[in-house]
Amino acid sequence: MRRTxxxxxxxxxxxxxxxxxxxxxxxAQQPKPSPSDLQQHRTTPGGQYQPSLxxxxxxxxxQPGTKPGDPVLSKAEFDQANQIxxxxxxxxxxxxxxxxxxKALTPDxxxxxxxxxxxxxxxxxxxxxxxxxxxxxxxxxxxxxxxARYLLNDPAQPPEFGMKEMKDTWKVAVPVDKRPTKKMNxxxxxxxxxxxxxxxGEIALIDGKxxxxxxxxxxxxxxxxxxxxxxxxxxxxxxxxxxxxxxDLWMDPPQTVxxxxxxxxxxxxxxxxxxxxxxxxxxxxxxxPPQFVIMDGATLEPLKIVGTRGMTxxxxxxxxxxxxxxxxxxxxxxxxxxxxxETGQILLVNYRDxxxxxxxxxxxERFLHDGGFDRSGRYFLVAANARHKVAIVDTKExxxxxxxxxxxxxxxxxRGANLNHPKFGPVWATSHLGDEIVSFIGTDxxxxxQHAWKVVQTVAGQGGGSLFIKTHPKSEHLYIDTPLNPDAxxxxxxxxxxxxxLASAEPKYQVxxxxxxxxxxxxxxxxxxxxxxxxxxxxxxxxxxxxxxxxAIVVVDDKTLKLKSVIRDKRLIxxxxxxxxxxxxxxxx
Ligand code: DHE
Numbered sequence: 001m002r003r004t005x006x007x008x009x010x011x012x013x014x015x016x017x018x019x020x021x022x023x024x025x026x027x028a029q030q031p032k033p034s035p036s037d038l039q040q041h042r043t044t045p046g047g048q049y050q051p052s053l054x055x056x057x058x059x060x061x062x063q064p065g066t067k068p069g070d071p072v073l074s075k076a077e078f079d080q081a082n083q084i085x086x087x088x089x090x091x092x093x094x095x096x097x098x099x100x101x102x103k104a105l106t107p108d109x110x111x112x113x114x115x116x117x118x119x120x121x122x123x124x125x126x127x128x129x130x131x132x133x134x135x136x137x138x139x140x141x142x143x144x145x146x147x148a149r150y151l152l153n154d155p156a157q158p159p160e161f162g163m164k165e166m167k168d169t170w171k172v173a174v175p176v177d178k179r180p181t182k183k184m185n186x187x188x189x190x191x192x193x194x195x196x197x198x199x200x201g202e203i204a205l206i207d208g209k210x211x212x213x214x215x216x217x218x219x220x221x222x223x224x225x226x227x228x229x230x231x232x233x234x235x236x237x238x239x240x241x242x243x244x245x246x247x248d249l250w251m252d253p254p255q256t257v258x259x260x261x262x263x264x265x266x267x268x269x270x271x272x273x274x275x276x277x278x279x280x281x282x283x284x285x286x287x288x289p290p291q292f293v294i295m296d297g298a299t300l301e302p303l304k305i306v307g308t309r310g311m312t313x314x315x316x317x318x319x320x321x322x323x324x325x326x327x328x329x330x331x332x333x334x335x336x337x338x339x340x341x342e343t344g345q346i347l348l349v350n351y352r353d354x355x356x357x358x359x360x361x362x363x364x365e366r367f368l369h370d371g372g373f374d375r376s377g378r379y380f381l382v383a384a385n386a387r388h389k390v391a392i393v394d395t396k397e398x399x400x401x402x403x404x405x406x407x408x409x410x411x412x413x414x415r416g417a418n419l420n421h422p423k424f425g426p427v428w429a430t431s432h433l434g435d436e437i438v439s440f441i442g443t444d445x446x447x448x449x450q451h452a453w454k455v456v457q458t459v460a461g462q463g464g465g466s467l468f469i470k471t472h473p474k475s476e477h478l479y480i481d482t483p484l485n486p487d488a489x490x491x492x493x494x495x496x497x498x499x500x501x502l503a504s505a506e507p508k509y510q511v512x513x514x515x516x517x518x519x520x521x522x523x524x525x526x527x528x529x530x531x532x533x534x535x536x537x538x539x540x541x542x543x544x545x546x547x548x549x550x551x552a553i554v555v556v557d558d559k560t561l562k563l564k565s566v567i568r569d570k571r572l573i574x575x576x577x578x579x580x581x582x583x584x585x586x587x588x589x
Contacts, residue, residue: 049412049433049467049484050091050101051323055221055241056158056264056288057086064154070107071115071149081150084143086158095288096320097155100342101367101386110151118148160289161242161263166302169261174248176298185252187214190582191534192249194226194235199547200573203237205254208533208580211555211567215253219245220261225577228585229271229297230278230329235581242266244284246300249581258300264288266324270336271297272351273329281351283336285324292324292338294354304354313344313363326370331377331587332396339368339382346382346391348398364391365403372415373587374428374443375473381428381441383411390430390441392453402453404441409434414468414529415589417478422503424448424456431466431480438469438480440502459507462495463487468529470589474536475558476500480509483526483544492516492525494541496561510561517563518543518552527554531578532588538564542575551575 063078073081086095092102099105110118122144123134134144159165183189191208197216203223205215220239227236235247235254242263245256263286272281282300285292290308295301308322322342329336330348338347344366350358364384368391371382379401380393390411392401413430421427425448427440439458442451465484471477478497485491492515501507515525523545530539537559543552553567553575583589 051287053086053090053265057083059158059264061156061158064156066153070153073149077146081146082156084147094321095158098320105151107152107154115148118151119145122147158288163302163305166260166262172258172299174257179248180250183250189232189249192581194579195575196223196577198222198574198576211565213569213571216571217247224267226579227270228581230273232585234279236269236271236282238266238269238284240265242286244269244300260300260302262286262293268324268327270327270329273331274334277334283327285327285338287323290321290323294351304357308340310343319343325368326382328380330395337380337395341368346393360398362393362400364400365389370414372589375418375426377587379443381416383413383430385410385412404453404455406430406439407455407458408432408437408439412467417469417471417589419471419478419499422500424451429469431461431469435464436460462490470530472532472536477558479530479539481528483528488524492527494527512556514541514554515543518554518566520550520552523549529577531580532583533580534582540578544574544576547574
C-alpha cells in the first residue's frame with residue numbers, strides 16, 4: 001500500500017495532532033469533539049508536511065505481546081494498524097510512540113483515555129490541527145476502531161540496522177580499479193541537473209543547455225536529494241528507503257558503481273568537501289534507526305556508524321529516536337555538520353581520524369530540519385521548523401552563533417537564498433510553511449555587524465505552504481514557491497521579488513504562472529523548488545502532479561522573467577527536487 005500520489009504526507013498531520021491532544025492530561029477532562037466543530041478541523045500546510053515513514057510501514061515488524069486486559073489484535077490487524085501508524089502518525093509521534101513534534105502515545109497515557117475517547121478523536125479530529133480522519137472518509141470506521149485498539153497496546157519496535165545489516169546490502173558494481181581514469185562521455189557535467197523522479201524511484205540527468213534527458217538511473221524508493229562530490233565526479237542519491245546510490249559521472253553512460261542501504265528510512269546524504277579530503281568520505285543520516293554512517297567516498301563501504309539517541313539539548317531528557325535531518329560538508333574544517341532533529345543538537349563530526357572520532361555537540365534548538373550556508377560558506381543556518389526559529393553555526397570556530405526567531409510560522413528554507421540586500425548587505429533568506437512571510441537574516445558580522453544574525457526585514461509573499469526559496473549570485477531576483485498552499489492557483493505559481501525593490505517600504509512581487517506555462521491542464525500542478533543553471537541566467541521549476549498525470553519542468557529566463565522552455569516527457573514522472581551539479585557541489589544558492 002505504498003502511496004504514489006503527491007504528498008502522501010498530506011494525510012499525516014491528523015492522527016499526529018490527535019495524539020498531541022490525547023497525551024495531554026488536561027485533555028482527558030475535555031468533552032469529546034462534536035461533528036459541529038468540523039469546519040474548524042483543517043490541516044495546515046505545516047500539518048501536511050510531516051515525515052511519512054512509509055518504507056518502515058511496509059516492513060514486517062514483530063507484534064508486541066498483549067498484556068491482560070489489552071485489546072487483542074490478530075496478526076493481520078496488527079500489520080494493518082502498524083502500517084497506518086508508521087505512515088500517518090509516526091512522523092509526529094515517533095516510531096516508538098514516545099513523542100516527537102507530537103506528544104507521547106504510550107499505553108500508560110492512552111489507557112487513561114480509553115477506547116471510546118481515542119476512537120472519537122480519530123473520527124472527528126480537533127481544531128488544534130487534527131483532521132477528522134473518520135468523518136472525512138480518510139479512514140473507514142473499522143480502521144478508526146482498529147487504530148484506537150492498536151494504541152492501547154504496547155508500541156512495536158522496528159529492527160535496528162547495524163554494520164552487519166549494512167554490509168549485507170553493500171554492493172560495488174564497478175570496483176575503483178575498473179572505473180575510467182578520465183571522463184569518457186560528452187556530458188557537460190557542471191551544467192547537468194540531477195532531477196528527483198520521486199514516485200518512480202529514479203533520477204533523470206538533464207542537460208542544462210539542450211534540456212534533453214540524457215539518462216535515467218534507477219535509485220532507491222521515493223528518492224529524496226542528490227549531492228555531488230567535491231571533484232564533481234561522483235553523484236550521491238538517497239532514497240526514503242535509505243538506499244544510497246553512488247553514480248560515476250565519468251562513465252559512458254554514467255552509472256551506479258556502488259550502493260548501500262544505511263537504515264530503513266532516510267533523507268540526507270553528503271560528501272567531504274574540506275581541502276585534502278575531496279571525494280574521500282560520504283555520510284548519510286537516517287530517520288530510522290536514528291543514526292548516521294560515514295562511508296568511503298569511492299565505494300560506499302560503511303566505516304563508522306554513530307547512533308544519535310541521546311539527550312535533548314534543553315531539558316536534557318533522553319530521546320529514543322532523534323532523526324537525522326540536513327547534513328552539510330564544512331569548507332572550513334574536515335567536518336560534517338549533522339542536524340539531529342528531536343534533540344536539537346547540531347553535531348560537528350570530524351572525519352580526520354574516524355577511529356578516534358571527535359564529535360562536537362552544539363546545543364541549538366529542537367526540530368532541526370533543513371538549511372544551508374551563508375554566501376561566505378562559513379556560517380550554516382538551519383531551520384528549527386516547529387519552533388519557528390533558525391539556528392546559526394560558525395563552522396570555522398565550531399560554535400553556535402545564535403538562534404533567532406524567524407518571524408514567521410515554520411521556516412522551510414531548503415538551502416535558503418543568499419543575496420546582497422540593498423539596505424542591509426549580505427543576508428540569507430527563508431520562506432515559511434505556515435504563512436506568507438519571507439525573512440531576511442543578516443550574515444555579515446565583519447562589515448555589517450549591526451545587522452548580523454538578526455531578522456532585518458520580513459516581506460509578504462503569496463501565502464503559506466512555501467517549501468523553497470531561491471536566488472543566485474548573478475541574479476537580481478528572488479523566487480518563492482508555494483506548492484503546499486491550499487489555493488490551486490497559488491500552489492501552481494511562484495512569487496518573484498526584485499532584489500533592489502527590497503529597499504522600499506512595501507516591496508511588491510510579481511507572480512509567474514508556472515503551472516499554466518507548463519501547458520498541463522490536469523492535476524494540481526504544484527510548482528516546487530526553483531534551481532538555477534550553472535550560469536545563473538535561468539531558473540528551473542518542477543510542475544509536480546501525481547504519478548498517473550503529466551508533470552513537467554518549466555525553465556524561466558531569469559533576466560526577463562519570461563518563459564524560456566518547457567520540458568515535457570513521459571519519463572518525467574513526479575519530478576520534485578532538481579540539483580544543478582555545479583551549484584550543488586559549490587554550495588551556490
Ligand atoms: Fe524533503 C530536503 C526531510 C518531504 C523535497 N527534506 C530535505 C531535507 C530533509 C527533508 C531532512 C534536508 C536534506 C539535506 O540537506 O541533507 N522532506 C523531509 C521530510 O521529513 C518530509 C517533510 C516528509 C517525508 O516523509 O519525507 C519531506 N521533501 C518532502 C516532499 O514532499 C518534497 C517536497 C518532494 C519529494 O521529493 O519528496 C521534498 N526535500 C525536498 C527537496 C530537498 C529536501 C527538493 C532538497 C532541497 C535543496 O535545495 O537542497
